[in-house]
Amino acid sequence: MQPLNTIEHIVPKEEVQYSKCASCQYSIPIYIMKDAVPHLYCTSCSNVYHERHEIDYKNQFRFTPFRLKVMRYIEGHAPPCECGGMFLFNTPPRCPRCHDIFAVSTEMNTRKRLTVDEMILFNGSTEFVDHGQNRRYEFAINPHAQ
Ligand SMILES: [Zn+2]
Numbered sequence: 001m002q003p004l005n006t007i008e009h010i011v012p013k014e015e016v017q018y019s020k021c022a023s024c025q026y027s028i029p030i031y032i033m034k035d036a037v038p039h040l041y042c043t044s045c046s047n048v049y050h051e052r053h054e055i056d057y058k059n060q061f062r063f064t065p066f067r068l069k070v071m072r073y074i075e076g077h078a079p080p081c082e083c084g085g086m087f088l089f090n091t092p093p094r095c096p097r098c099h100d101i102f103a104v105s106t107e108m109n110t111r112k113r114l115t116v117d118e119m120i121l122f123n124g125s126t127e128f129v130d131h132g133q134n135r136r137y138e139f140a141i142n143p144h145a146q
């Protein structure tokens with residue numbers, strides 16, 4: 001069951017990209033959201049937490065000594081995922097098919113993860129937010145056409 005505060009968002013076919021998973025070799029449909037700073041992936045499913053706070057993280061926390069502190073702070077108030085997993089900065093996006101680390105995974109250097117602005121969403125992923133409504137992404141594609 002979906003959390004109450006979740007709306008469905010349809011991603012038009014033109015915005016869906018395909019990326020081959022290095023592990024299972026399947027071509028996986030993905031949607032890349034830009035300017036999603038900061039975001040954290042779930043430790044056990046393909047959901048994400050995106051903090052949309054007004055603070056401009058890129059400018060305020062570009063100095064390395066503050067980064068880890070800020071990251072621990074964000075992890076500390078991120079909600080638990082609906083699957084029981086946690087949202088952490090050192091978690092990579094995982095292939096929804098084989099659950100291995102996804103090939104197009106973005107920057108994994110822990111300190112740099114705070115300002116990575118491209119968030120990878122898979123068909124059916126939920127984006128949890130700190131305020132406003134969570135969004136569940138449904139891709140307008142034929143799942144059997146790959
Ligand atoms: Zn895979």
Ligand SMILES: [Zn+2]
Pocket residue numbers: 042043044045046047081082083084085086
């Ligand atoms: Zn999860």
